[in-house]
Amino acid sequence: MTSTLGVRRPKPSAEPETPRRRTVMSQPALPSTQHQDPTLVGWLSSHTALAWAATAALTSILGFGLALPQVATDMAQAEGPTGDQWTQIAFAAGYCLPLVVSVFALALAYGRRAMPNDMSQFLVIGIVLLASGAVSHLIGLGLAPDLPSRLVPGPPYLSIPVTAVSAYLTTYGVPLAACAVAIGLSAAAQVTKWLASTRS
Numbered sequence: 001m002t003s004t005l006g007v008r009r010p011k012p013s014a015e016p017e018t019p020r021r022r023t024v025m026s027q028p029a030l031p032s033t034q035h036q037d038p039t040l041v042g043w044l045s046s047h048t049a050l051a052w053a054a055t056a057a058l059t060s061i062l063g064f065g066l067a068l069p070q071v072a073t074d075m076a077q078a079e080g081p082t083g084d085q086w087t088q089i090a091f092a093a094g095y096c097l098p099l100v101v102s103v104f105a106l107a108l109a110y111g112r113r114a115m116p117n118d119m120s121q122f123l124v125i126g127i128v129l130l131a132s133g134a135v136s137h138l139i140g141l142g143l144a145p146d147l148p149s150r151l152v153p154g155p156p157y158l159s160i161p162v163t164a165v166s167a168y169l170t171t172y173g174v175p176l177a178a179c180a181v182a183i184g185l186s187a188a189a190q191v192t193k194w195l196a197s198t199r200s
Helices: 040-045 048-063 068-078 083-095 097-111 120-139 156-199
Strands: none
Touching: 040 048, 040 097, 040 156, 048 068, 048 083, 048 156, 068 083, 083 097, 083 156, 097 120, 097 156, 120 156
16 A cells, blocks of 8 residues: 555554454343242142132032032033032031041141151041041031041051041041032132232
8 A cells, every 4th residue: 555655555454353242142031930839738729719619519519419510500600609509618518517627727737838747647637637526526516427436456647547537437428528628628728828918
């Protein structure tokens, strides 16, 4: 390259290209997932409407002998349990009160992880069931189970719960016992949801 005075200037050397910094693309933030309780009551507390709908259907069909198509039609029209079905749940809960209270208390204990993890948890289940039945005998609330005078032979962590469950099944029968378990679980899930909402 020649200047205006006729002197050849050295060709300017091209500046070495500085490597461009790679801009790290920020990864899209994953949606934050709330801590979910892995227990059954924890899951039900997030789906209380489903829990009560299943309880209403179970109580109407098993407890009161209604036909499934009619129960499903009524619930579809009401978009959930009907007034009559809530009345049926209340009646079944009062009739099977000792078992409902036992399931409710045990479900809350499991939901709060207050139950032991070893075989002694079965002993706790049996004691709660027998205690609830004994209290029902004393105060006359609900249909008290026919508690036997002797326990089933075996170690305590098996004999006590087996004796208690057998007494409830003998008194209520499988259909009513299933209704009571469903009501107790749904009630525990509802209370768990209420407690979580008050803490938040």
